[in-house]
Each structure stands twice: as structure tokens, then as C-alpha cells.
Amino acid sequence: MSDYVFVLPSGEKVPVVITARRGVHNITLRPKCFPQRMICITRPWLVSDKCAIKFLESKRLWVLGVFQKTPCKIMLQDGDEIDFLGRKMLLKHCPNLRSNKLSDDASILYVGGSADMFQRRIRDFIKSELLREIKDIMHNVPNEFLPHRIALRDTVSRWGSCSTSGTMSFSWRLAFAPYDVMRYVVMHELAHTKHMNHSPEFWATVRDLYGSGVERAKRWLKQNGASLHRYF
Numbered sequence: 001m002s003d004y005v006f007v008l009p010s011g012e013k014v015p016v017v018i019t020a021r022r023g024v025h026n027i028t029l030r031p032k033c034f035p036q037r038m039i040c041i042t043r044p045w046l047v048s049d050k051c052a053i054k055f056l057e058s059k060r061l062w063v064l065g066v067f068q069k070t071p072c073k074i075m076l077q078d079g080d081e082i083d084f085l086g087r088k089m090l091l092k093h094c095p096n097l098r099s100n101k102l103s104d105d106a107s108i109l110y111v112g113g114s115a116d117m118f119q120r121r122i123r124d125f126i127k128s129e130l131l132r133e134i135k136d137i138m139h140n141v142p143n144e145f146l147p148h149r150i151a152l153r154d155t156v157s158r159w160g161s162c163s164t165s166g167t168m169s170f171s172w173r174l175a176f177a178p179y180d181v182m183r184y185v186v187m188h189e190l191a192h193t194k195h196m197n198h199s200p201e202f203w204a205t206v207r208d209l210y211g212s213g214v215e216r217a218k219r220w221l222k223q224n225g226a227s228l229h230r231y232f
Contacts, residue, residue: 027055033070069226086179130175145190159185162192173228184217
């Protein structure tokens with residue numbers, strides 16, 4: 001183990017953990033973003049920490065790219081305001097409540113339970129709201145496009161997927177995207193029920209379902225998608 005830190009351009013110091021193992025022939029790097037940011041290095045038993053760090057520095061641009069795509073986590077606290085599904089909501093911790101409660105105008109979420117459950121209860125509420133919105137969107141789509149099952153997942157590399165078994169999965173972090181961008185991902189996956197590829201026919205179906213603005217939504221995700229992982 002090493003007390004070396006990898007300093008990002010922002011000044012953030014990412015801890016580096018070096019592990020020596022017998023039977024390993026090469027140095028391997030593994031930048032981790034969850035649940036906390038760190039860099040894990042595995043080196044052969046006879047290779048020094050100094051050589052491992054030198055190898056890390058030779059891969060600096062690649063490592064920087066990994067962390068730039070995934071922002072630091074923001075831990076939500078009592079009194080914070082968040083944006084999701086196109087609306088702002090103030091978070092208020094109310095330990096005497098046994099469950100969450102919305103204000104009459106839906107601008108305040110009163111989060112019940114102990115402090116150690118604060119993050120989880122907010123996350124569960126956001127996921128349930130996103131699932132409800134996705135189902136509402138699908139109500140306006142012809143039945144022939146509808147999946148057999150909808151699932152929410154916490155994926156990093158993709159925002160949605162459509163399996164041949166009829167299950168459609170979405171990243172629950174789409175709740176933090178602009179509403180039209182989230183709706184685009186839904187239509188994108190619905191189009192896959194007819195075209196399990198990205199052919200011209202597929203994109204024509206996406207545009208038929210979504211309407212104008214497909215390229216704008218795609219561009220937003222490419223430029224801002226990493227920011228959707230800023231919480232939890």
C-alpha cells in the first residue's frame with residue numbers, strides 16, 4: 001500500500017493504493033469512481049512502488065479522462081434543493097415521519113426516518129417518480145412498441161437497453177436530465193423493439209416517436225451525461 005496521491009488539475013487529491021501480488025506479470029491500473037474516487041494499482045511482487053507510480057504517470061491523460069467523465073459525488077443534506085424531472089424540490093429532513101411526504105404544491109419533500117437513511121429515501125423517491133414518468137410517456141405510444149417489463153438500473157456506460165426478452169432497462173439517473181432528454185432515451189429504446197440496431201430505419205422510427213429535436217437530445221447527453229452521476 002502507498003500513501004501516494006494523484007493530483008487532478010482541479011487540485012483534488014485522489015488516493016492511490018498499490019498492491020503487490022505473486023504470480024502477477026504486469027502492472028495494472030484501475031481508476032475507481034464509486035463509492036469514492038481512488039486509483040488501485042496491482043504490481044508484480046518484485047516490481048517496486050516507484051516503478052508502479054512511474055507507470056501511472058505514463059497513463060496520466062487516460063486516468064484524467066476517466067475522472068473527468070465522472071464528477072465528484074455530492075452528498076445531499078437537509079435544506080438542499082435538487083432538480084429532477086424538470087422541477088425543483090427542496091429537501092427537508094423530518095425524523096419523526098415514518099415515510100416521505102410531499103408538500104401540497106410538490107415543491108418540498110419531507111424525508112422521514114433517521115439521518116443515515118436520508119440519502120436512500122431520496123434516491124428511492126426519485127426512482128419511483130422516474131418510473132411513473134416513463135410509464136406515462138409510454139401511454140402515448142402504440143402498443144406494438146411497448147415492453148413486457150421496465151427496470152431501473154444504475155449503469156455507467158449506457159442510459160437504456162432493450163432485450164430480446166421484452167425487458168426495457170433505464171438508468172435511474174435520467175431523472176436528473178432535462179425532461180425532453182429523458183423522453184428521447186425512452187423513445188430510443190422503444191424503437192429498438194422494431195430494430196435491434198442503429199440503422200437508418202431505426203433512426204427514422206426514433207424520429208417518428210420522438211418528433212423534432214433528436215439530434216439536440218443526443219448532443220446534450222454526450223456533452224453533459226457525466227453530470228447525471230453527481231449525486232449518490
